[in-house]
Amino acid sequence: DKQALKAYRDVTPKRADGTVIEIAANLGSLEEIEAAQDAGAMGVGLFRTELLFMRHIHLPSEDLQAETYATLAKAFAPYPVIVRTLDIGGDKPISGIDFPAEENPFLGWRGIRMCLDRPDVFKPQLRALLRAATHGNIKVMLPMVSGLDEVRAARVLIEECADELKREGKAYAAFDLGVMVETPAAVMIAPMLAREVAFFSIGTNDLTQYIMAADRLNPTVAKLNDVTHPAVMAAIELTAKAGVEAGIMVGMCGEAAGRPDLIPSFVKMGLTELSMSPSSIPRAKKCVLDLETASQGR
Ligand code: PEP
Ligand code: MG
Numbered sequence: 001d002k003q004a005l006k007a008y009r010d011v012t013p014k015r016a017d018g019t020v021i022e023i024a025a026n027l028g029s030l031e032e033i034e035a036a037q038d039a040g041a042m043g044v045g046l047f048r049t050e051l052l053f054m055r056h057i058h059l060p061s062e063d064l065q066a067e068t069y070a071t072l073a074k075a076f077a078p079y080p081v082i083v084r085t086l087d088i089g090g091d092k093p094i095s096g097i098d099f100p101a102e103e104n105p106f107l108g109w110r111g112i113r114m115c116l117d118r119p120d121v122f123k124p125q126l127r128a129l130l131r132a133a134t135h136g137n138i139k140v141m142l143p144m145v146s147g148l149d150e151v152r153a154a155r156v157l158i159e160e161c162a163d164e165l166k167r168e169g170k171a172y173a174a175f176d177l178g179v180m181v182e183t184p185a186a187v188m189i190a191p192m193l194a195r196e197v198a199f200f201s202i203g204t205n206d207l208t209q210y211i212m213a214a215d216r217l218n219p220t221v222a223k224l225n226d227v228t229h230p231a232v233m234a235a236i237e238l239t240a241k242a243g244v245e246a247g248i249m250v251g252m253c254g255e256a257a258g259r260p261d262l263i264p265s266f267v268k269m270g271l272t273e274l275s276m277s278p279s280s281i282p283r284a285k286k287c288v289l290d291l292e293t294a295s296q297g298r
């Protein structure tokens with residue numbers, strides 16, 4: 001069966017109307033590049049930068065980050081590599097950032113909230129991303145967004161970083177800026193967000209936890225953490241609709257993106273990028289391909 005799935009490695013799955021459905025990989029480190037390529041990843045839909053920050057005793061330098069992101073970009077070019085800016089909070093502390101003790105870390109100081117409060121942490125990452133963007137197709141997405149002001153503030157910082165690099169005579173390139181849609185607030189304002197960003201990536205892991213008000217790590221409420229709950233599926237559909245209407249790409253990078261039982265619904269809603277762990281990629285490609293074949297048979 002695994003052997004049979006290998007046949008899908010170099011396949012480019014398309015929707016019935018010919019639109020390419022990008023099946024991309026979720027990665028957390030450069031060590032995983034080869035597995036993703038072997039599986040047939042059409043780029044990276046989510047590069048989690050947390051590991052890079054947790055691995056070191058100090059915060060990773062701008063140079064180390066630039067090198068890491070450039071290696072990724074080169075490995076997958078011309079496919080896009082979507083790098084998520086640091087998404088860390090009190091549940092996963094790192095040295096170099098003092099996190100306050102919080103009663104509800106998942107509702108607390110994490111992701112974009114922390115980054116905007118700590119430009120000394122955020123700006124080196126943004127500068128590294130601008131520099132790496134000269135080496136391939138880098139896109140950047142912001143985690144845990146709940147308001148337009150966060151996107152605007154991030155954009156101001158990005159412009160500041162670009163100005164600095166220019167003054168320093170360092171090479172950099174602009175990148176597409178997108179957001180993860182993983183809070184109910186982001187879903188509710190999706191039509192407004194869609195006017196200000198280049199793409200959406202739906203984070204179903206957090207979106208499910210927040211829509212259902214059920215801690216994703218608490219086994220007692222695991223039953224509620226169900227992406228197929230009509231409330232969560234409605235949130236995904238609303239997001240897709242807002243993105244499609246605004247003409248921006250809508251993708252998904254939560255666990256659900258790799259589920260063959262859900263992929264047909266997501267494609268129908270208008271998602272054109274699904275990012276998942278490399279091992280899920282061949283089956284997902286087959287799944288989209290089967291949809292196409294079924295529609296041709298009609
Ligand atoms: C998500 O929330 O769906 C997601 C992809 O991000 P993470 O699992 O890293 O929070
Ligand atoms: Mg998340």
